[in-house]
Amino acid sequence: MTDSEAVADLPPPVDLGGPAQPLLTVRGLTKHFPFKGGMLGRTAGVVQAVDDVSFELRKGETLGIVGESGCGKSTTSRLIMSLILPSAGEVLFDGQLVGPGGMALKDYRRQVQMVFQDSYSSLNPRLTIQESIAFAPTVHGLNPLAARGRAQDLLQAVGLNPTQFARRYPHELSGGQRQRVNIARALALRPRLIILDEPVSALDKSVEAQVLNLLSDLKTQFGLTYLFISHDLNVVQYMSDRVLVMYLGRIAEIGPVDQIYDTPAHPYTAALLASRPSMDPDHRREHAPLTGDPPNPVNPPSGCRFRTRCSFAEPVCAQTVPELAPLDRGQAAACLMVNDPRHSRHLEFSPGSGAHPKKHTAPIKQAAQARGAA
Numbered sequence: 001m002t003d004s005e006a007v008a009d010l011p012p013p014v015d016l017g018g019p020a021q022p023l024l025t026v027r028g029l030t031k032h033f034p035f036k037g038g039m040l041g042r043t044a045g046v047v048q049a050v051d052d053v054s055f056e057l058r059k060g061e062t063l064g065i066v067g068e069s070g071c072g073k074s075t076t077s078r079l080i081m082s083l084i085l086p087s088a089g090e091v092l093f094d095g096q097l098v099g100p101g102g103m104a105l106k107d108y109r110r111q112v113q114m115v116f117q118d119s120y121s122s123l124n125p126r127l128t129i130q131e132s133i134a135f136a137p138t139v140h141g142l143n144p145l146a147a148r149g150r151a152q153d154l155l156q157a158v159g160l161n162p163t164q165f166a167r168r169y170p171h172e173l174s175g176g177q178r179q180r181v182n183i184a185r186a187l188a189l190r191p192r193l194i195i196l197d198e199p200v201s202a203l204d205k206s207v208e209a210q211v212l213n214l215l216s217d218l219k220t221q222f223g224l225t226y227l228f229i230s231h232d233l234n235v236v237q238y239m240s241d242r243v244l245v246m247y248l249g250r251i252a253e254i255g256p257v258d259q260i261y262d263t264p265a266h267p268y269t270a271a272l273l274a275s276r277p278s279m280d281p282d283h284r285r286e287h288a289p290l291t292g293d294p295p296n297p298v299n300p301p302s303g304c305r306f307r308t309r310c311s312f313a314e315p316v317c318a319q320t321v322p323e324l325a326p327l328d329r330g331q332a333a334a335c336l337m338v339n340d341p342r343h344s345r346h347l348e349f350s351p352g353s354g355a356h357p358k359k360h361t362a363p364i365k366q367a368a369q370a371r372g373a374a
């Protein structure tokens with residue numbers, strides 16, 4: 001690109017479908033990673049990392065994705081970003097199919113940015129932070145002077161004084177400061193959606209709170225939509241309008257965050273909530289109700305994938321894959337027993353505790369115990 005072709009500012013993002021059109025639509029997204037084994041190095045099996053995941057992300061909302069480590073959160077985000085190819089399924093952005101035959105990846109990646117957990121490896125150690133932030137706008141045609149100006153404005157927006165920080169290298173910053181730089185870098189192309197994959201998990205608690213508040217402020221300031229991924233239920237509750245609960249590659253439950261935290265409909269959500277530490281001594285449990293590890297995604301249980309850890313499992317749970325069934329007020333859960341009179345419609349919790357199911361004292365059995373019944 002010549003200097004005469006360089007632009008003075010990046011064009012603002014265009015809202016194609018209006019407020020009612022979801023910003024992101026994910027349909028049947030599936031990722032099976034084949035792995036090799038044996039003497040001949042043939043394909044020995046597949047890791048079913050993400051399986052038939054479908055959801056919508058509304059313009060301006062924050063959708064949290066929560067679930068135990070290995071449940072497929074990062075794979076889902078990498079699929080959405082088109083960093084890896086899906087085994088099946090599709091992604092639509094503002095109504096347009098992403099990829100071949102639809103929206104070009106270059107246009108898509110300008111509008112969708114990502115922030116990862118590891119603040120250090122996301123930054124080029126040989127570039128100053130100003131150069132790192134200015135890099136993508138320059139590639140997209142912004143003249144170098146304007147790109148540097150944008151980098152300095154964004155440093156200011158994320159709470160780093162440009163005079164003090166612009167010429168520093170990543171190793172000259174703390175973890176929290178580096179994550180602020182990554183957030184500034186994600187904002188550099190004027191995106192509409194930011195996917196935040198465990199953005200505060202590597203930070204100290206005090207820094208975590210500052211970065212979460214910064215993210216909330218930036219969302220309002222720049223009119224953003226967030227997909228916020230975390231294994232931390234408290235952080236997801238603080239940040240999200242709605243929450244999607246994943247278990248072993250599938251959606252267990254989705255809905256408004258307050259409703260799901262108060263009245264989870266899926267036994268896994270109830271168990272996760274019951275497992276989280278409570279600051280209230282009256283609500284502390286001696287034993288976390290979510291016990292054992294999730295099964296191996298190479299060979300997940302038939303039917304409902306949660307059945308080996310679920311104390312409500314019936315024989316049918318081994319035979320039928322539960323679909324997400326809509327409940328009221330936008331909540332949906334993938335549990336065959338959710339409308340069964342023997343199973344409470346919602347697994348209620350003491351208000352505010354998030355730690356004590358009222359009706360079920362032991363919602364989860366030991367995985368080993370339950371495997372025999374499966």
Ligand SMILES: Nc1ncnc2c1ncn2[C@@H]1O[C@H](COP(=O)(O)OP(=O)(O)O)[C@@H](O)[C@H]1O
Nearest residue numbers: 033047049068069070071072073074075076297
């Ligand atoms: N490139 C890969 N090849 C094989 N298996 C993978 C790969 N990436 C992730 N996995 C597996 O997919 C599952 C989901 O991983 P991941 O999406 O990283 O989970 P999470 O982010 O929820 O911790 C895990 O069992 C993980 O080991």
Ligand code: SF4
Nearest residue numbers: 304307310317335336
């Ligand atoms: S009751 Fe059955 S379908 Fe529902 S979560 Fe338990 S095992 Fe799965």
Ligand SMILES: [Mg+2]
Nearest residue numbers: 073074075198
């Ligand atoms: Mg992850």
